[in-house]
Structure formats: C-alpha cells, structure tokens
Amino acid sequence: MTSESFKKANRGGPDFMVTDPTSSVSLASNLEISSHIQPGRLKLLTDEEHRVNLAANVRSIWSIPQAEKKLFDQEQYEKEAEQCINVFVKWEEHQQVDFITQLFSKMCHYQHGLINGYLRPMLQRDFITALPGKGLDHVAEKILSYLDADSLKAAELVCKEWYRVISDGMLWKKYIEHMVITDDLWRGLAERRGWMVTLFKPNSQGNAHKYYRSLYPKLIADIERIENNWRTGKHRLEKIVCRSESSKGVYCLQYDENKIISGLRDNSIKMWNRKTLECENTLTGHTGSVLCLQYDKNIIISGSSDSTVRVWSITDGSLQNTLIHHSEAVLHLRFQDGIMVTCSKDRSIAVWDMQSPSDINLRRVLVGHRAAVNVVDFDHKYIVSASGDRTIKVWDTSSCEFVRTLNGHRRGIACLQYHGNLVVSGSSDNTIRLWDIDFGSCLRVLEGHEELVRCIRFDSKRIVSGAYDGKIKVWDLQAALDPRTPNGTLCLRTLVEHSGRVFRLQFDEFQIVSSSHDDTILIWDFLDTEEET
Template identity: 30%
Template sequence: MDLTKVEVGILNLRLNAGIDFVQVLPEELNLLIFAYLDDIRTLLACSAVSAPWHDIANSQRLWRRKFRDEPNYNCKPTGDKIIDWKELYKTRFVLERRWMHGIVEPSHLVGHEDSVYCVQFDDIKIVTGSRDQTIRVWSTTDHSQIQVLRKANQHEIGHDGSILCLQYDEKLMVSGSSDSTCILWRLPGFIPFRQLTHHSGAVLDVAIYDRIVATCSKDGFVCVLDRDQEFETKFWLPACRGPVNAIDLKHNVLVSAGNDGLVKIWNTKSGKLIKTLIGHKRSLACVQISDDLKFVVSGGNDDSIRIWDAKRGTCLRVLQEHQSLVRSLQLSGNKLISASYDKSIKIWSMETFRLMLDFSKFHGSWIFAAKTDGKRIVSTSFGINPVILDFSQGLNQECLAYLCD
C-alpha cells in the first residue's frame, strides 16, 4: 500500500494545522508512515511521544513489515508459533551491525592433538576432522567436547590416516581420509556402518546433496554415489589428470576443482561435463556453487578468487586481496567467506564484490577451512585449536533460531 497524492495532501494539511495525524488517520496509514522511518533510533523515539504513537511504534504489524521489507529478508518457517517481530528485527539488526563492523571476540575448541583440516557445524554441534586421525564432536553452546570418533582397534571401522574432509546432513555423515577411504556414519549417534575403498589415492573432499554423495581424490577422479541404491557408484568422472582437490554439489550440478587449475561443471544425472571454466593460472584448492546455481566461486595457488557466471561460464570478477593460497570458500547469503594460507579470513559482499571485513589476527598459521551459518564463523588451521567467531553472542537465542544465513 502506497500513499496517494490526495492522502499526502491531507496529511500535510493536518500537520500544518498542528493536528496529531496518528489520532485521526486510519491505522493502515499510520503503519505505512512509520514504516518509512529507516533510522531505527528515530522509530524507537516515536514511542515516547504519546500513547497513540507508542501503540503504533510498538505494533507487531509494523515490525513484521519492517523485517520483511528489508533486503535479504530470510526467516525460517515458524509454524503456529507467535513471533515477537520487534525482538526479531532488533536481533537481526544487531547481528548485521556486528558483521558490518567486525564486532566479535574469538573462542577456541581445545582437544585435538594435531592440525585440524575440516569442519562443519549447526546450531547444536560442531564437527571437526584432524591429522590426529580423530573426528571430534563439540557443543555449539558451551564448546565442550561431546564425542571423539577414532579407530579403537584393527577390527573396527575407522580411519588409519588424517581426516581430510567431512560433510553431514540430518541422517548421514561422510568422512574422507589420507588412507584413501571414506566412512559412512549414521546420525545422530555417529555410528560407522560402512567403509568405502573405491579411490586409489587420498580422499580430498566429499559432498552430500539429497540422495547423492560425491567424493574426490588424489587419483584424479570424482565418484558419484547413489544413496538410494546402497551407495552404488553411478559415475566415475575423470575430472583431472592430477589430484581433484575440491568439489561441491547442489541439486543435479557438481563442480570440481583440480590441480590443473580448471573448474569443471558436471551433470550428476547424466554424468556429462557441462562446462570447463578456464582462468586460474595455478592449481585450485576450493570451489563452491551457489544454492540457486547462478554463481561458482573458486580459489587456489594463484592467490586469487574468481567469481563465475555458472550458466555462461564467464568470469565476472577476480578478487586479489589474499597474499597466499586461497584454501577455503563459502557462499552464505549475500556474503562470501574466504580463508587462506596468509592466515587471514576475509568477508566479501556478493552484491558489490568488495571486501567487507578482514580478520588476520585470530590464527598464527595456515588456515585450512572457514565455515559460517550467518551467525558465527568456525575456522581450522595448521594449529590444533579451531577458532570460533560468534557474532550472535548474547543475542536472543529464540529469535536467532528463526534467522537463515
């Protein structure tokens, strides 16, 4: 609903006559007028003018509109639960302000005995994999160690090498190791039920999307597995003459990044190569495709990040702020998170492709992975203690649960 010229004229007449428009205009118009106030402090100050102004300024309908009208609106389904829209708006406002200005204090996960290569997390748990041949599960809330997954004896299913990669969903976790195997774990209990020996070299990355599992290896292949067919192999994709260092999987599209500096886009239904993205000058270390399949991002040993138009296969932008190998990339909402051997984590805007934040003081060695859920960043490195940057510290946890990244 927008104000017509007649309504604007009537409003001006009442204001010039010294009449409190809030008391004479319909509620819908009052809500519309207050919704035009972009400065949150001004809107809050309106509640102190009078009782009628207080009622409008604190209306749940107003705050719901404010929340939904802002760009990048994202809210998880709430079912029948009643939401405090004002508190939700406030929570998101403070969270975004902390992201914008880098307002965060680090904390650490203490327990690993060697370098930590990989991480994934959610609102409940953080899962890390290490050179110490263990996978550790931590509490997101108090950072305590919940489980240590390791091979107890030679008869058990377990890794005999470094844990190089892992990914999980609600029911399954897949881990890959320098021992050239993958282990399938049944969640939520993290029960190992099968060990795959399909690769002939170290397993460097894994990906899960819906009913498809994909793995890539130092042997130069990507293996696509069918979850509905007892993890039978659907396709072997000859992705690189050298190691395939990273993959990502969304819908029926898989992207791979290899030692040859090429990004390749594959169709997981047909196993066919769709496009090859040429531009990087040296080997690649990381790759990701956006949820809407519009963008591919890649990084590697030429110290650069490339942002590609996935449909056209053209390079949209080259980001060159890192001073060493770009080891990790993640797209999250309108942000891109990158991490490098230069010991820094950088936050980029995917709208302007400009650098927003540069964290270079939290790690003292090469960074292997940096992941985010929109509320926090968890990063791992050559050091033994993963770092948590929690931008949501102290905010309303119920409201945070509704916010998407």
C-alpha cells in the same frame, strides 16, 4: 456605450452583427449597441455566421460597464447551467460519463487541477475503519498484513481504529514471523536470542501485541550492530584447542547451533558441544587423516587419506558403512537429496546413489582432470570440480556428461563453492576468482592473500576466504560482482588469529568458524562482541 468607443470597436470593420438572443451576448446589450447603428446595417446571423464572427462580438462586449456585465453573466450562467443539469440528469449513466469525458477534454490543465481537488475527498474511503463494522475484521487485518515495517508503524498512527485492528490482529507478531521464515538473519536472531519459542504459537496474553511491537526495534538494533561489526571487524573470539595426540591439524569441520564436528589429522572425528566447547564424542576407524566430512540430522560421512569413505551414525557415533572405491586419498565430498559426489587424489570423481546409510551404490565415475581433484560441489543442475591441473570442470548432474571447462587460474585450484549461477574458487596462485557457470566467464579476480587460498565460502553478501598465510579475509560480494567497483575496495576486513595455515572455514550471518594447522578451532562472533558482553 459611448459613440467614440463604438466607432473604435467598428472602425474599418463589417456591418455590426446582432447575434442570437440565447448566445453569451445578451439581447439587451445588442439593442443598446444597435441604437448607434444606421438603418440598413442591422441583420440576423445564421448559426455558421455566428461561429465565424463570435470573436468580433466578444471584443465589443468588453466595452460594457463591468458591474452590469458581471450581473448579466451570472444570471445567464445560472439559467443555462440549470438547463444543462436538467438535460444531464435525464441521460443514461454511460451517456453522462461520455459527456463528462468530452467536457474534460475541452478544459485546461488548471481546471483539471481544481476538479481533482474537489473529487479527491469524495473518492476517499476509510475501508480499514469501515470493514470491522460489517464484521470483516479479518479482511482489514489481511490488507494491513501486506505492509512493510515502516508502513505498519505509520498505519498505527492514522487513528484509534487502525491501531486496534493492528493490535488485535497481532500484525507485528505476524510480520516478525514472516521475516523469520524468509530471512536467514532474522531466523538466526530468533534462535540466538531465544524468542523463537514464542513465535508461530497462539498468544493468550493481553499484552502480547505490545511485546512484539517493542521487540521489533530491538531486532533492528541487533541487525545494524551485526552489519557494523562485520565492516569494522569487531568480534568476540572463542577457541577450541583440539589437543591431538599425534599429528596436529584440523582439516575439516561443520557446525550448527548445538555442535561442531571436526576431522583431524590424527585420523579421528571429534564432536564438540557448541555452548561449552567440550568434546562430547570421538569417532575412530580411519587409518589416515580425516580430510573431509559432511553431516545431516542422521549421519556423518567422512573421507580420508586412507582412500575410504565412511558413514557414521550421528546419534551414537557407530560406523554404518565403509565405501572402498578410490585408489588414493579422498580429498572432498558432498551429499544431498540421495546423491553423493566424492573426489580423489586419483584424479577421478565418483557419483553415488544413496538409498540409506547401508545402501550406497556407485552410479558413475567422471574422468577428465589431469591432476588430483581437490574439491567438488553440486546441485540438481551441475556438478563442479576443481583440480591441481588449474581447471574447473562442469558436468551435468543427471547425465553425468561433461559440459565445459573454466580456465583462468595460473596454478592448481584448492577450493571452490558453487551456488546459483556463481562459482567462487581459490588457488595456489594466491587469487580468488568469481565465475558465471552458464557462460564460463570469469567475472572478477580478487587479490590480497600472500599464499595458497585453501578454503572459501560465500553467501548473498560476503565471500570469506582462508589461506596458508594464516589470514581470513572478508570480501564484499555484491561490490565484486559490479565491474565498476575498484579492486582495492573489495576486501572489507582481514582477520589474523591463527598461528598456522587455515584449512577450513564455514560462516553464517553471525559468525565464522575456522580450523587450522595450529590444531585449533576458532569461533569469531560478530553479534555478541567482547565490548557488548
């Protein structure tokens, strides 16, 4: 160290301090520096004085030649690091963790990043590969079975062992089975495409995994095509001409994958084969138009303008029961879980207990509407009714007590559906309204039909409506529930094929089935369109 540099380092400063030999400033360096100090200016520091004046000593050390300083720093570091490690390994585990925690708290973010990069590989464990080696293949399969489709595809590419676990565990088959159970669209595709018969059964074929792995992209392609066809209105149309002998018109219908059952203006109920579109049975007995019906796996229940409700065997079409209560036409009915609700032009609603087809008893009559009650729907919580008096009334299902009235339509209400907390209604004011049943508030008004909205259905994605203008409209339900969406964007598609009033419709993920005053039933297929078939 030169005299000039020493003077600059100590100009105006206190007596130069010699630190403890074990500090970061070495004894050798201090001795070198001390040769420039006059007698009487050298003194030892206490611990407290050392901490206070450490900064001044560090400034002086930078004037030491760099090569010499680096050599010293490395030797001193190795010595002190060894001492620290020797002490560290003697501590209990919790003491070691506590010490490292304190040490980390003294570090900067950059140091944390370096240490993280070192620790990450140490903490990684390929448990999927390790588990089968311990006889725990089923655990590895269970873990991977929680992946979604994109993650499952990525997992196949990790390594051969992961691919083997996925293949041997038939995880693509299990994924498809899970989707079929939980999603109506997947379940419908399984039935429509015919591969439902291979699911939920053990597979003995060696190439079964490849079959289901290749099936997945086909399913996705079908789903994308369906969604696009709904948006663009592309469909394949099938027609049933009912050929009624007297008065023409199909007032009501219900369908499944095997059959369509319709109620006609000529007083009959006709059962149609879903594949051949041929009439397989005709039920007669009503003396007026069949205005409403519903069926399950055992029975058909119908309501008529002859004021009666009739119960039929779905197997052979035999009449099981006739209920005489209403004094005028039975306009609508619904049944489920041992309860049936009917409504009538006589302004009343009847609630029935159903023990069997031959044992159906009146529980309660609900009175409150001031005009014909055109439609009812219900679940375990509420009965919902709509009337020509422009109101929707809500009743408690258990007690049959009145709950509230929904007001808003400017003319009589012809149709509604109730599900969850949502009611969707159609009226002769040509509008559709969406309601929150718990608060009684109108969420949205849909405009577009030119005449009375006669029938309406909705699912989680869409509302489909039919009107006396002969048109069927498809609406975006989720967009309609968002108050920020402009009204003009809500109608996705208008379908025009009927030549008369649309009386009734039902739809699922793949199709709409509608009936009309023109004496036809139309099937609008959005899966297998004309172009694709």
